[in-house]
Amino acid sequence: MERNIEEILALVSGVVADVQGQGKPADYIPALSEVDRSKFGMAISTVDGRDFVIGDAEKRFSIQSISKVFCLSMAIHYSGEALFERVGVEPSGTPFNSLSQLDYENGLPRNPFINSGALVTSDILLEHLGSPNQDFLDFVRGLSNNIDVHYDERVYRSEFDHGNRNAALCHYLKSFGNIKNDISRILDFYFYQCSLSMSCIDLARAFRFLAQDGAHPFREEEVVSRLQARRINSLMMTCGTYDEAGEFAFRVGLPCKSGVGGGIVAIMPGEMSICVWGPELGAKGNSIAGMRALEFFVQKTGHSVF
Numbered sequence: 001m002e003r004n005i006e007e008i009l010a011l012v013s014g015v016v017a018d019v020q021g022q023g024k025p026a027d028y029i030p031a032l033s034e035v036d037r038s039k040f041g042m043a044i045s046t047v048d049g050r051d052f053v054i055g056d057a058e059k060r061f062s063i064q065s066i067s068k069v070f071c072l073s074m075a076i077h078y079s080g081e082a083l084f085e086r087v088g089v090e091p092s093g094t095p096f097n098s099l100s101q102l103d104y105e106n107g108l109p110r111n112p113f114i115n116s117g118a119l120v121t122s123d124i125l126l127e128h129l130g131s132p133n134q135d136f137l138d139f140v141r142g143l144s145n146n147i148d149v150h151y152d153e154r155v156y157r158s159e160f161d162h163g164n165r166n167a168a169l170c171h172y173l174k175s176f177g178n179i180k181n182d183i184s185r186i187l188d189f190y191f192y193q194c195s196l197s198m199s200c201i202d203l204a205r206a207f208r209f210l211a212q213d214g215a216h217p218f219r220e221e222e223v224v225s226r227l228q229a230r231r232i233n234s235l236m237m238t239c240g241t242y243d244e245a246g247e248f249a250f251r252v253g254l255p256c257k258s259g260v261g262g263g264i265v266a267i268m269p270g271e272m273s274i275c276v277w278g279p280e281l282g283a284k285g286n287s288i289a290g291m292r293a294l295e296f297f298v299q300k301t302g303h304s305v306f
């Protein structure tokens, strides 16, 4: 496989060049629109501890909704199955920040990877963490084995200043009794999570626990149980890429989670975790180059979960 990975990665830049210019970076959070749209990086971290990188794989970007997997993993570790009494496990089929779905479903978010679901998951975590922002950061630093991972204060501030819809979601959830803590504490914690700045290699390493049954990539401990890792992977497969999850399953066939910063992480269970980054997004909010690179990689390796 090793030679294969290197050979395939060497071809990826040519493949993504074909889709360059087809999308545009997210601009609803102003700080995100300032990114250089021509960037592209890809990193792989294998379960036997080897790393492969191409392009801008070491450049940091805003991980945005990819953070929802870290939030879920931490929360599921603390609260187990009880979490799913407050957040569902169905694809939403509506935009990630939809208010209307929450209304007709009585304040039960469809899944943990839409904003309402992550707000409830953050609320659950606040019950368990002494210093939420620092504990979350330490968790991610440990997973990526990089003490130099940080929140981006500018992105945080920009999210905060343009966070009316997330605030509305939070108030709505609270009106249904599905939020326990102070709304301002939850929003603060949620915006900080989204503002984490990481590189493809940081993320590929950090997500390796999901390719190895929940085992920590760098320590002799469990991040989540084997069953929980399986559950997180299935949620990534069905709900991880906004309302384009069907297209991802069809074309890539791996559990994936994307963010509007242009990053996508993908898991090949038992083998590796992959992170791709390209800031130009398609209509559904996923990186066009990232999706193309993953599709190509999976075609060439012949590995998917199907």
Ligand code: GLU
Pocket: 063, 064, 065, 066, 096, 097, 115, 159, 166, 194, 258, 259, 260, 261
């Ligand atoms: N911070 C973003 C928001 O809440 C996350 C968007 C995303 O990556 O899906 O709107």
